[in-house]
Structure formats: C-alpha cells, structure tokens
Amino acid sequence: MRKVPCILSLVIVPLFWGFSVTQAAPPKTGEPQIQKLEINNQTHLAFRRYISTHPKGVILYLHGIQSHSGWYTQSCQMLAESGYTVYAPDRRGCGLNRQDRGHIQHYEDLIADIDAFLARIRADYPNLPVFLMGVSWGGKLALLYETMRPGQVNGLILSTPGVKAKVNLSLWDRMRVFYYSWRRREVQPEIPIPIESSSMFTDDQRWQNWIEQDPLTLRKATARFYWENNKMDKQIRRNARNAQAPILLLLAGRDEIIDNEKTIRFMGDKLPEAENDTLKIIEYPPGRHTLEFERYLRKVVADMVAWLNKQVSSRPAPPTQ
Numbered sequence: 472m473r474k475v476p477c478i479l480s481l482v483i484v485p486l487f488w489g490f491s492v493t494q495a496a497p498p499k500t501g502e503p504q505i506q507k508l509e510i511n512n513q514t515h516l517a518f519r520r521y522i523s524t525h526p527k528g529v530i531l532y533l534h535g536i537q538s539h540s541g542w543y544t545q546s547c548q549m550l551a552e553s554g555y556t557v558y559a560p561d562r563r564g565c566g567l568n569r570q571d572r573g574h575i576q577h578y579e580d581l582i583a584d585i586d587a588f589l590a591r592i593r594a595d596y597p598n599l600p601v602f603l604m605g606v607s608w609g610g611k612l613a614l615l616y617e618t619m620r621p622g623q624v625n626g627l628i629l630s631t632p633g634v635k636a637k638v639n640l641s642l643w644d645r646m647r648v649f650y651y652s653w654r655r656r657e658v659q660p661e662i663p664i665p666i667e668s669s670s671m672f673t674d675d676q677r678w679q680n681w682i683e684q685d686p687l688t689l690r691k692a693t694a695r696f697y698w699e700n701n702k703m704d705k706q707i708r709r710n711a712r713n714a715q716a717p718i719l720l721l722l723a724g725r726d727e728i729i730d731n732e733k734t735i736r737f738m739g740d741k742l743p744e745a746e747n748d749t750l751k752i753i754e755y756p757p758g759r760h761t762l763e764f765e766r767y768l769r770k771v772v773a774d775m776v777a778w779l780n781k782q783v784s785s786r787p788a789p790p791t792q
Contacts, residue, residue, distance in 0.1 A: 503544060505567070508560070510587050517567035518560035518588070519544070521551035527783050528600040528625070529592050531585065532559040535607030535761075536633070537664050537689050539566025543606065543763050549772040555779060556596065560588055562609075564696075566687050573661060573692040578615070578699040578706075585616050589623065600625035600786055602779060603716075607728070607760065608633040615703050618710040626782045627714075628775055630721040631760050634707065635733035637726075638665045640697065652698035661691035671727045673764035711741035717749045719778045721771065723758030751778060 503519035510516055519540045530550060534540050540547075540559035547557040563584060564571045575581060585603070592601055603624045605613030610632025617627055640648065644662050651659050666672075669679040682688055720738060722731045731754070738750055753774055755762065762771050 503547065508587060508591055510584055514563065516560050516563060516584060518558055519547065521547045521557040523551045523554050523556045525554060526556040526596065526599060527554040528602060528779060529596050530555050530557045530602045530604050531588055531592060532557050533605040533609030533612055534562065535609050537666060539687050541566060541687060545768060546763055546772050549769065553776040558588055558592055565689050571656065573689055573696060574656060575696050575699050578703050581612060582616055582619055600783055602626045602628060604628040605632060606630045611703065611707065615707050617714045617716055618707060621713045621715040624716055625786065626716050627718045629718060630762055631723050631726055631729050632734065633729060635730045635737055636728060637730050638728055640665050648694045648697045651694035659693045659695055661693055662697065663691050664689065666728060672761040673759045675764055678764040717782060719775065720750065720752045721762060722752065722754040723760055723762055724754055724756035725758060726760045728760045
C-alpha cells in the first residue's frame with residue numbers, strides 16, 4: 472500500500488479511562504425539539520434539534536440505514552451540553568417521515584436534503600462553523616456529500632461508517648434489486664435489511680429489546696433503495712479524492728457490520744494529498760457497531776468534542792469590518 476497522503480492519527484482507546492461511567496438509559500420521549508423542514512415546496516422532513524446555550528459550532532447529524540434520529544438522543548444532548556447545537560433529521564422514508572418508507576428514488580435527493588438542512592443551519596447560525604456527522608450508513612452518506620460538495624462543511628465525523636460493510640444482500644435479493652429497481656414504486660418488493668440481529672448493534676440486552684420494539688426502526692427497503700445505494704458506493708470510490716474537510720473516524724473494535732481494516736485502508740488510500748488535511752482514527756476495542764449504546768458513550772462524545780474544539784480553534788478568524 473502506498474504511503475498515506477494525509478496526516479494519519481490512529482488512537483486505540485483502552486478498556487479503562489480513569490473516570491466513572493454510568494450505564495446509559497434508553498431515550499426519553501419528547502426531550503429534543505422536533506420540527507419539520509420543507510424541501511422543494513413538497514416534502515417535509517422531521518428533525519430533532521438540540522440547542523446549545525452558547526454554541527461554538529453546529530452539527531448536522533445523519534443516522535444509519537435502520538435507525539432514525541431518535542436512536543441518538545443521548546449523544547446529541549451531550550454535544551449540545553458541550554457547546555454544539557445539533558440538527559438531527561430523519562432521512563426521507565425513515566423515522567417520523569411516514570411517506571414512502573424505506574424508499575429513495577435517486578440518491579441525489581438525499582444530497583439535496585442535506586443542502587436544505589445546511590441552508591437552514593446557516594440561516595439560523597450564520598457565523599458558526601458547521602460539521603457533518605454520520606453514523607453507519609449515514610457516515611457513508613456524509614462522505615458522499617463531501618465528495619460531491621467539497622469544502623461545504625468544516626469537518627466530518629464518521630462513526631462506524633458504512634463505506635466498507637461486512638453485511639450484504641443474498642445473491643437472490645441482489646438479483647431482485649437488479650430486476651425491480653427500474654420499475655414503479657408500487658410494484659417494487661421490500662427487501663429485508665441484511666442485519667440479522669439487534670445484538671449486532673450492541674451487547675446490552677436493554678438496548679437490544681428497545682431496538683426490537685421500536686416501531687420507527689426500519690426493517691426493509693425497496694429494490695430501488697438498494698440500487699441507489701450501489702450507485703453511492705461507486706460515486707464514493709470514484710470521487711473520494713475530492714474530499715477536503717478534516718475527518719474524525721470512530722470505529723468499534725467488535726463491529727460485525729463494518730469491516731474496520733478495509734475502511735482504514737480505503738480512507739488512507741483515497742483521501743486527497745494536501746498538507747493540511749488530517750484524518751484522525753479512534754478505535755474502541757470492546758465496542759459493538761452502535762457506539763451510542765456503549766457504557767462509555769461519554770468518553771466517545773468527549774473525544775468528538777475535543778476534536779471539534781480543535782477544528783474550531785484552528786478556524787481562520789472572520790475578516791474585520
């Protein structure tokens with residue numbers, strides 16, 4: 472493998488950190504501020520907003536393929552308490568967005584949705600740096616956005632991103648995707664998302680039960696969704712070198728959904744060659760796929776905040792009037 476063309480920092484987080492950690496509890500209903508954003512005068516997407524009293528920056532937080540923004544209330548609240556206002560939308564067809572569940576017609580629609588949310592954020596906070604965060608499949612979407620809109624955000628946080636996955640559809644389901652993807656939405660089959668058990672997300676039985684009982688968790692997606700997912704993969708492979716923003720990559724050591732080794736290799740090989748580009752990797756050896764459900768979530772968020780603070784402090788000062 473050629474020399475990594477960026478400043479590569481790999482941190483392996485040990486099993487202890489010298490401070491007490493409390494066991495996380497499932498999210499309580501109604502804590503975040505839930506609103507809707509109008510997209511192109513026709514689509515309305517729900518999002519959760521967590522307002523920081525004295526924000527240093529703003530985070531647009533993208534969820535995974537099965538999840539929705541309600542999975543991540545704990546980390547969003549911690550980020551807001553640490554000085555970062557968070558906008559956490561539900562992807563179209565997911566969570567609180569009931570229309571066309573599990574379906575996207577074009578992946579470019581998701582890019583346009585991010586454009587709309589970033590425009591809203593910049594209208595609300597015109598002078599603050601904006602960061603894009605993605606968990607799992609949302610991490611892939613965040614990286615895709617950066618390859619298509621390089622330099623539009625001040626940094627990326629990719630938490631166990633779905634850039635190189637271990638899971639995949641069966642051969643039969645891949646054939647169904649090929650056959651049905653071009654057909655009308657009404658006749659497309661809904662194919663189960665290939666994550667076999669909630670234990671792949673977390674070891675915590677309480678969280679496993681919560682996921683299994685959550686009515687908003689997405690269990691299936693249309694053939695067209697998977698077809699567009701494949702196009703996203705090709706777009707990232709083709710244009711990853713366009714990425715300009717600094718990246719924090721968070722990995723779970725016991726991830727059964729994401730291939731960590733291939734992810735690190737891909738990120739090291741594909742990032743652009745520029746003196747000021749930085750890729751920082753932090754791996755949590757005991758972690759399962761969804762770090763949100765780990766008992767050391769506060770440490771994970773503290774690592775994110777430390778990285779965010781560094782990006783904010785190194786940001787050029789605005790020109791004087």
